[in-house]
Amino acid sequence: MNEKDWLIIRTVWQYKNITRAARELFTSQPALSYRLKQIERKLNIRLFEESGRGLTFTAQGRYLAQHAETVISQFQQLRNTLQRLDGPQQGELRIGSSSNFAAWRLPALLSMFSERHPDISVRLESGLSEEIFLKLQRGEIHLALVKDDYGWKEGRRLVDEDDFYLISRGPVDLTQLPRLPQIKINHGGHTTGLIERWWNASYSQAPRVTMRVDKLEVCLAMVEQGLGYAIISSYRPLPDTLCRMPIVVAGEPVKSRTWLLYRHASTEAPVILPFVELFN
Secondary structure, three states, rough: OOHHHHHHHHHHHHOOHHHHHHHHHOOOOOOOOHHHHHHHHHHHHOOOOOOOOOOOEEEHHHHHHHHHHHHHHHHHHHHHHHHHHHHOEEEEEEEEEEHHHHHHOOOHHHHOOOOOOOEEEEEEEEOOOOHHHEEEEEEEEOOEEEOOOOOOOOOEEEHHHEEEEEEEEOOOOOOHHHEEEEEEEEEOHHHHHHHHHHHHHOOOOOOOOEEEOOOOOHHHHHHHHHOOEEEEOOOOOOOOOOOOEEEEEOEEEOOOEEEEEEEEOOOOHHHHHHHHHHHH
């Protein structure tokens, strides 16, 4: 079906009268009736009940008519977006990012983006991935750079991968790990789940957490002073003075993955797509 077919369905549904609908569509009643029959044949459905009570839609017809408004709106949005993409790309792009990605990877990307698209301003919010994803769902941001794809059904790209390491000031006997002090950084739910999977595959005892911190810099400072070990991803180069050991489950390294999530159909596509294209 094309856009005109959907417009016909919507108009006939609105007036429940072929003559009035034909007048509104600037066509004749026979021509409109013929077009409706073509739609029925194309979809192998019946639009109207056979009754003497005027124009009554079938269940199939009602469903199609109710869907018509959405389709027509999407056509209009598509036209508007294509017209805007043909002109200068300008406006405001709202980005949400997990804190570590915002600190160690995003600045260089934003610098490149600003050089290529000086007329697009950027507003950034960082935080835990779960919080950023909620902002995307609520439409508060256009793009999310987060540690899980959350089963997102629209635009998504894997944009970054890092290994997890156990780090310490000196060599660590892994068999004694549950007895050693752990400095635990708040990674967020998804990453915490990955680390717990590794721990539970290796140990029956819970870790001995003696410190809980929310910043990577704080975590590294505590480890460098020999106050415990930590499990972190390789977002940034680790100090050469620290021992490190990759975290492995079933022979596979545990990865920290960052996903770019966005909406395919958006009136803000002219500011969203240029950023997505950075990862092509």
